[in-house]
Structures are given as C-alpha cells and as structure tokens.
Amino acid sequence: MKDLPINQLALSFIQATKDALSKTSGIEINASDTILKIPQIKLACGQAGSFICFQGDFCGVIALNFTEESALEIVAGHYKTSGFPEKEVPLSHTSDKVLKIIDEVVKAIAEFSQAFLKDHYNLIAETNLPATLIAPAAIVLLPGGKETREKECIRISFSTPSMSRFTIEISPLPKNNNKG
Numbered sequence: 001m002k003d004l005p006i007n008q009l010a011l012s013f014i015q016a017t018k019d020a021l022s023k024t025s026g027i028e029i030n031a032s033d034t035i036l037k038i039p040q041i042k043l044a045c046g047q048a049g050s051f052i053c054f055q056g057d058f059c060g061v062i063a064l065n066f067t068e069e070s071a072l073e074i075v076a077g078h079y080k081t082s083g084f085p086e087k088e089v090p091l092s093h094t095s096d097k098v099l100k101i102i103d104e105v106v107k108a109i110a111e112f113s114q115a116f117l118k119d120h121y122n123l124i125a126e127t128n129l130p131a132t133l134i135a136p137a138a139i140v141l142l143p144g145g146k147e148t149r150e151k152e153c154i155r156i157s158f159s160t161p162s163m164s165r166f167t168i169e170i171s172p173l174p175k176n177n178n179k180g
Contacts, residue, residue: 006152006172010035012120013062013168014156016112024108025077032157041153041169043139047071048093050106050132051141056125058117059173061141064106064130068093069164075101099132106130109168141171 014031021029043049044065051063066074071093078101079089090097110127117123153171160166 006154006170007035008121009058009170009172010154010156012116013109013113013170016116017109017156017158017168019116020105020108020112021074021077023112024081024105025074026081027074027077027161029158029160032159034157036155036157038153038155038169041141041155041171043133043135043141044167045135045138047134048099048102048132049135049139050102050130052106052110052130053128054110054113054125055127057123058125061171061173062110062113063141063169063171064109064166065169066093066102066166067164069162070158070160070166071098071102073160073162073164074105074166078105094134099134102132103130106132 018029018031021027041051041061041063042065043051043063047068048066048071049063051061054060054062072090075098076086076089080086092098107130110130114125114127117125153169155167155169157165157167
C-alpha cells in the first residue's frame, strides 16, 4: 500500500472545502497557491477555531481557524442561502449563533473530505463532531505526541469573496498510529 503524498492530501481538502462552502454558504472561496509546511497545528487565539479528528484508512487532525471577518461572511452567506432575513445575521463572531453555524460548516467540510478521500483514493475514515470555540490563547494540537514533529504538517490559506482569510492546518498521524 502506498502513502498518500501530503500535497495530494492538501488538494483533497482544498476541493472539499470549496464544495462545502459553496453548498452551505453559497460563497465561492479561493485557496492560496502555496501550501505551507508548519511545525505543528493549532487553534489560533481570538479566532473561531475548530478541529476534526480522522480515524481509519487516513488518520490525522485538521484544525480550522476563521478570522472574525471570514466567520461573519460565511455565516451571512449561510443565512442568505437558508432564506433568513439579513437583519437576523449575527454581528459578533463570538456569538453562539455564529459558532453553531461554523460547526455546521466544519461538519460539512469533514463530510465532503470523507467523500472525496473515498471516491478518489478509496480511503475510509470516521470523524468526530466538531466543536467551535474562541480560544483565549493559541492551543497547540499534538496528535500522536512527539512523533508528530517528524511528520509534515501543512497550512492552507483560503480567502472569501471579500478577501477575508481562514486557514486549514493538517497533521497526518504517524504511521504507527494509523492502525485504527
């Protein structure tokens, strides 16, 4: 069995994220042309952050960080797509309504990612239900402990139509933890 190269994995998550945001919020997003290698993944301080654990043929942790502007733009798109009046759109990215909708969006990203990995690479993985929070300080996620530092972690930056940014950070688990 062959390993899935990290760049192909990144392209899978880029496509799944674009598809999920288009469906859940009716907005078209762009991904950066550059996939950054990073030493670790984290939930960023002050941003709407969420993480998903994948377990199965693909194992790893995905952290998503939405700036205030991107979270509010995505939620506004979600409200519009769902037929809610514009006056009901929350104005604070820390509101429970915003965090709940970001949870729904992240869940959709996980589902689209699972489907993409299955359809294109015949990989099946289960995920947890995401929980979105506003971290008072950066929270570093080290799945697999020290071995994670030997794996490639990556960051993909996305922009919304108004150029607000959000990121996905991916940390595949080391081979010895990929046994389910």
